[in-house]
Amino acid sequence: MSDKLKKVLVANRGEIAVRVLRACREEGIPSVAVFSDADRNALHVRLADEAVNIGPPPAAQSYLAGEKIIAAALRCGCDSIHPGYGFLSENGDFADAVAAAGLIFIGPPGRAMREMGDKVRARARMRAAGVPIAPGSEGAVDDLAEIRRVAAEIGLPVMIKAAAGGGGKGIRVVRDAADLGKAFEMARSEAEKAFKSGAVYVEKFLDKPRHVEIQVLADRHGHVIHLGERECSIQRRHQKIIEETPCVLVDEDMRRRMGEAAVQAAREVGYENAGTVEFLVDARRNFHFLEMNTRLQVEHPITESVTGIDIVREQLRIAAGRPLSLGQDDVTFRGHAIEARICAEDPDNAFLPAVGVIKNLDLPGGGSVRVDAGLYEGMKVDVYYDSLLAKLVVRANDRAEAIARMKRALAEFQVTGVKTNIGFLLRVLEIGDFLAGEYDTGFIERHRAELFAPPSDGAERDVALLAVTLAHELRRLRSLRAERRGGGAGGEMSAWRRAGRRED
Amino acid sequence: MSDKLKKVLVANRGEIAVRVLRACREEGIPSVAVFSDADRNALHVRLADEAVNIGPPPAAQSYLAGEKIIAAALRCGCDSIHPGYGFLSENGDFADAVAAAGLIFIGPPGRAMREMGDKVRARARMRAAGVPIAPGSEGAVDDLAEIRRVAAEIGLPVMIKAAAGGGGKGIRVVRDAADLGKAFEMARSEAEKAFKSGAVYVEKFLDKPRHVEIQVLADRHGHVIHLGERECSIQRRHQKIIEETPCVLVDEDMRRRMGEAAVQAAREVGYENAGTVEFLVDARRNFHFLEMNTRLQVEHPITESVTGIDIVREQLRIAAGRPLSLGQDDVTFRGHAIEARICAEDPDNAFLPAVGVIKNLDLPGGGSVRVDAGLYEGMKVDVYYDSLLAKLVVRANDRAEAIARMKRALAEFQVTGVKTNIGFLLRVLEIGDFLAGEYDTGFIERHRAELFAPPSDGAERDVALLAVTLAHELRRLRSLRAERRGGGAGGEMSAWRRAGRRED
Amino acid sequence: MRYFVRIGGKELEVDARERGRGLEVRLGDRVHAVDTAVVEAGLKYSVLVDGRSFAVSVDGDGRKLALIINGRAYQVEVEDERERAGRAIGSGGSSGGGVVESVMPGIVRRVEVEPGSRVKAGDRLLILEAMKMENEICAEMDGVVEKVHVADGQTVEGGAPLVTLKAPAEAGPAAA
C-alpha cells in the first residue's frame, strides 16, 4: 500500500468541502467534488479537479444518497471518500459500504461510529471504561412515564436527547415537569426526521454547564493523541456559534486529565482518524462525557491555529495507513484562537434561517485571520442546506488580543443580500461576562437584554445620518438610471454628469 | 505619559496603510487615514476611523507632502504618525518635523535614519562597529574615473547604487567595464528623481549572492532583539517578489551570529522601533552588511507567521514608550512561511507595470493563508503609485508544505481587469532549483527559459477548449443582451430563455 | 430635502441638501458635512461624516433599507417629504392588523391554531421546517386568530402570510 491516497472524493458541500479539497490540493492528491443541482456553481465544484452531479437539491436525493456517491467514486477512479461533517459523516453503515466497495473511508471504522453514534450505548461503554459521565437514563426511553421517573430520580432540569443525535438536533431542555410531554414529543419527531430513529434518552441538565471538547487523532497503528480542548459554550438553539481555545477554566493539569479521558474513550471503541470527545464541565470544574463526534468537527480550525497542526492533512495521512507524524509531547500550544460562525439567519427573529442571494461580499484579511467559506457573490442561499455561511477564525497571543482581532475582522466581514448574525456576534464579544470568560451554555439566554439592546443615542444618530445619505444617493442613482434609459434631452444631461462624476 | 498611543495618523496608502490601521483597531487606538484624490474610495479610507484628503494624485503633492500630513495629524488630535514603508518612512527630516510638532513618529529617531539612510556613511560606521561589510568605494563617488578606479580595484561585476537608495531604485549592476558610464548615468538620474540626491557609491556585486535580512525590534529602554531572518533572493528588476523564512542556508548558529550582528548594527546608531538589517550572503555562507531599512518592511508578515509576534502592534507599543514585551529567549520559530507579492505587471513584457480597473477579485482563504491587500472590485490601478496589489503569505510545518500551500492559494487568487504576475509566481514555485532551495538573486535571469516556456501540449489543449467554450458563452451573452435591449419579438424570446436558464 | 428615518421604534427627522460636492445634513440642532463616494453603485459606499469614516453596504432601494455599517446591520425605513405627503393623501388609516408572515421559505409542519383560537404573546401558532430545523412560529401579541392561511405540509415562500391575528380590542368580547 502506498503511503498516499490516490484520489479523494469529497462527499460534502459548502465550506467543509472547500476545506477538504484544499487539503487534498496541498497534499498533492487529485480530488473529486460531488454536487446537487443547487450547487452547480458552488465554490467546492470550482476548486476540485473533477466534479460529478449526484442529483436534485434535497439532500436525501444527493448528499445523503450514499450509493450514488460510492458509484461516482468508483467511476472516477477514486480510492477514498472524505465525508466532511453532517450528511453521511457519522453513518456507520455508509462507512461500511464504502469499505465494502473497496474504497477507504476517511474517518473511523463503521463499528466505532455505531458504538459512539448510539448515545445510549456510548454512555454505557464509557461508564465501564472509567470515563466520567453525567447522570441520566440507563438506556433509551420510549414512554412518558419512564421519562417522568428518570426526571424525578435525577432531578430537573433534564435534557431529552435523540439517541442518534448530533448537531443540536432532537434536543429539548425541560425545566418544569409539566413540559416533559411536549418536549418528548418534539424531540422524538425531530430525531425521527433527522436521524430516521425516534429513540431518545434522558440526561441531567447540568447547572450552568460549559461545553468543552477534546480533539483526538488516532492512527491505524494504535497511537492516539489529543490536541487540547475547545470551549464551545456560546450556543443558540443548541448550536455553537463561538468557540475558543484554550478554555479559561482549563489549566494544564485539567487539560492532561481531560485529554487522557478522551484518549481512553477513543481507545475503548477502537477509534481511528480524527474525532472529538465532548464533555460538559460543571461550575466546580468536574467534567462529564457527553458524546463523541466521530468525524471532523466544524470548529477544528481553532485547534489548528494554536497547535500548528493541519488536522485534515493528518486525516488524509492516517487514512493512507501512515503512522501519526507526532507524539503527544510534540503537541504544543501557542496563543489563543477563536472561531465565530457566520450564519444566514436573523438574530432579531429567534435566529430563524434567512435566505437570499449574496449581492456584495467583503471578506476580512490581515494577520492571523482565517476565513473558511464556500461563499461568493451571486450565491443563492436557500432552505435546502445548513445556514452556516462561513467560519471566521483568529489567533493572537492572548485571549484579550484574540477578541480584539475577532471584532476587527467581523467588522470587515460585509455581506449583503442575506441577513447574517455578524452584528450579533459583535455584540456577544462586548458583553462583560464574555470578556471575563464567565459564561456557560446559558449565556445567550441570560444576556438577552444586553444582546438585543437598541443602539446607543450616538450610534442611532450616526445610523440616521447614514441612512439619509444613502437614501439620497439611491434616489440620485435611480433618476440617473431612468435618464440613461430614457435618453434624456440635452438640458437633463447635467444630472447625469453630476451623478457620473461621483460614480467615477 | 500613558502607555498607549491616543490617536494614530497613518501616512500611507494601499496594503500597508490597511495593515497599520488594522493593528490600531485591534490595539484599541483610534486612527486617521490620509488620501489623495485618486484614493477617495480606497480600502484604507474605509477602514479608518477618520479620513483626511491631502491633495492631488501625484505623491509629491499628497503622500510625500510632509507638512500637509503633520497639519492633518494636529487638526485631528492625533498624538502620533505611522509612516508605513516607502513615501516618507525613511525621511529623517520628516521624522524630526513630526517630533518638532509635538507628535510621536512611529519609527526610529531621525538621526538614526540619516545615519543608515546615507548608505555610504552607514558602511563606514558598520565597518567601525565590527559588522562585516562588502568591499566597495570608501565613500560616495561622483565621477566616472573614480568609479572605474574602484571597479578595477574590487573587480567586476560591481553595483552602482544610490547613497540614499532603497526599494531597488537607483541600482545598476555592471558586468562589463564598457557599461560603467551608462549605468552611472542612469543610476544617478533615477536616484536624483527618487530621493532628490544623485549621490551614488560602488559596491562589489557578489558571486551568486543571496539576500538575507534580519528583523530587529528595539525599545526606548535599550532592549534590542532580533526575530530571525528572511530570505529575499527571488527578485526581478532588483525588487523582491518571493520571500521566505527560515532561509535554507541558515542554521541555528548562523542565525545567532547574523542576529547578533544585526542587533549590534541597530545599537550602533541608537536605533528604536522596528527595523531590518539586510545582508548579502555569498556562496560560502559569509554574510556582509548591505544596508539597514529603518522602517517596517514589506515582507514583515512572514516573520509574524513563524514567530507569532505582531510586529506592527509592537511598533505601536514601543512608540508609546513601553518596554519590549519579550526578550530574545522568548522568540521561537514555528514552521516555514513564504510571501508572494502580487503585482500589477506583465511578466511577459519585461515586468512592466500594468494598469486597469479590477473587474473581478477572488481572494484565497483557508488555514495559514494570509492576504494583506488594499484591493477591491472597481479599484483603479494607475501609474501614480507602486504596482504592489497584495501580499499573499502562507505558513506550514516545513518548506515543502509551505510551497504546496502557496501554490494552492495562488491558484485561488483570481484578478481580472489588470494583468498580474500570479501565473509567473506559480511558475517560479515549480522550478527544480527553487524547490531544492538552491537560488540566489540571479535566479529569475538564469531560469528565463523555464519561466517563460510555452504551456505543455496538454495544457494548450485545455486552454484551447476553454477559450472556445468561453468565446461561445460570450457570443451567447452578447446576443442575449442585444435582444433584451431590442425588446425582441415573441419568436426570438427562446434564445433569451435558453440563455437565462444557464445564467440562473 | 427633508427625510423621516425610522430606526427601531423611533422616528428622526433629518434634512439633507447638496452643497458643493457633498451634502449638508441637519439632525436636531447639529449640521454635518457629508462626503459620499460610490464604491459599487447601489451596494457599497464610503461615507465621511465630518471626517469620520464609515464603510456602508446597503441592501434595498425602497422605503426599507438594510444598512451594514462597520459590520453591524440596521434595518431602517426612510421616507422623504414628498413620499410622505403622497402617502398621507393616498391611503387613509390602514389596518395595523397582525398578519404573521413567514420570514423564510419552508414547509409547514403542524398548524396548532384555528380561526377563533385565543392566543397570548409567545404562544405557538405553528411549526415551520426550514434548513432541517423545526422552528416554532409564535404570536407576538395577545389576540384571536382571524384566519389561518396555510395547512400542514404546505410549502411557503418567505413573506407568505401564515396566520392573521386580531388584537383583543378588535376581537370584541371574549367568546367563551
Add this chain to the structure above:
Amino acid sequence: MRYFVRIGGKELEVDARERGRGLEVRLGDRVHAVDTAVVEAGLKYSVLVDGRSFAVSVDGDGRKLALIINGRAYQVEVEDERERAGRAIGSGGSSGGGVVESVMPGIVRRVEVEPGSRVKAGDRLLILEAMKMENEICAEMDGVVEKVHVADGQTVEGGAPLVTLKAPAEAGPAAA
C-alpha cells in the same frame, strides 16, 4: 460552429456545437463534453470538461481574450468561421509595420532616437517613467526609425504609439 484559437504562436481549430444543456467540443480527433455554468456573466465561469473542473475568469469580449484558469493567465485570440470569412473579404494584406506602442500610461523621460536612426533589436528607443520606475523601451527588431510620435516630458496613455520602425527591407539601401 468552427473556431480558430491562437495561443502563443500556434493556431488550433476547434469545433463546438450545442448538445442538450452543454457543448460538444471537438479538437483534433477527440470530442469533449463541456458543461458551462455562469458564476458572473461575462466574468466568471465554472466549466466541466469531461468531468474535469476548471474555474475560469475571462477579460475581454472581442477576438482577444485574457483567460485566467486556476490562477494562470493566458492570452488567446479566438475567431469563429464567420468572422474569419468576413475578415478575409474585408481587408487585404495590411502592413505589419512596426509601431512601438506604450504598454502603459507614463511620462516620456528621454527619447533617444530620431527619424532615420538605424536600430538593432534590443537597442533602447526611449525611457518611459511609470509607477516611479524608469523603464527602457527597446526595439524588438532591427530597423530604421520612421517616425517618433512623442517628445520628452510628454504624458502618454497605454497603447499610445511611441515610435514607428521600418524593417530594413522596407527602409531601402543603407543611408550612410
